[in-house]
Amino acid sequence: MSTPAKSALPYLDTKPQGSADFYYAVNATFRFLLRRLGEAEWRRYLEELGRGYYAPVNTAWAQGGLPAVARYWRDFFAAEPGAVVEVSECPDRVELEVRECPAIKHLRAGGREIVPQYCQHCYFCGAARAEAAGLTFRLEGGNGRCRHTYATPAAGLAPQDLAQIKEAGV
């Protein structure tokens, strides 16, 4: 496989980056779940995805702490085409400064109608993953640029205000 053997990603492909058209399917999946099952079930899907599918990552974070979180996200965004993201480590937190979200960028370029709640998926899935690893997660911004914070409980982050997450759109 062309991805470095020491990648922090749990599942490796033969290609260095994914196919951006799959963002169309992620967006379409959210639209289907929101229309067909409603917002509460969409949130449940994201939380269970976070605890279930990403369990190997959560375990690595629980064992490796914040350095493992930072390493994972660096490798993650290196494999997402078009991502412009800065990952910084502090003693009590890891911050991801997303300057260009690869998903929002590709959905816009493809003329796709982005579900307004799109950016909330990072919160509901990310918070479930952080909790499983004994961390807290907060999200600010959205619609192409945002800041993700993974922190230790000692950091004492204020509760998440969902109003701080922007609606996605054109």
Next chain:
Amino acid sequence: MIGCYDFCGHYDWTFDWLERAGGPGLVREYWEQAINQDSQRHARDLIQREGFAGMAKYWGHTLVEESPELGFAITEGKDVFRIDMHDCPSKGFLIRNDLASYQDYCDHCMGWIGPMMREAGFAIDHEHNHQGQCWWEIRPAGSPVEPSATGGLAGRHDVRLRPSWQAPGTALDRYRQAVDPDDKQG
């Protein structure tokens, strides 16, 4: 963030989640509505508009992007479009990473391509062996033509010529003139 690099992994997980949430019918709805009508609407529009030429454009682009090692072959004949998939990038990702949340990941292709072809006036003969290998022959709906014999249409590119096609323990799923994942003949 849910990424595109490991998309096939969480896509497979999602099928299983949907089945647990709403049964097999919800999975079929998902493939038809979310994938055929929404995510892959560019393929749907192209094939409805251009027929076989649209198939060549869509799969020529998509398979090269997803499978740069060219683990597939496309054969175009009179009133038929054939794909031989020797090394499916999608199922291959799951096999290499030991992922299998859903009972039969391969069903998702017929789940969205079947309805797309029905809408465009085509039907599908198809087999997959659950090991990242499959073949598709797409003809106008109602065509009296039988599926090709091994090598008869794709020549040496026919995936059925591979020793691994029916290796011991490999189970084939078959579809004839199909447009629905539940048209599977087992």
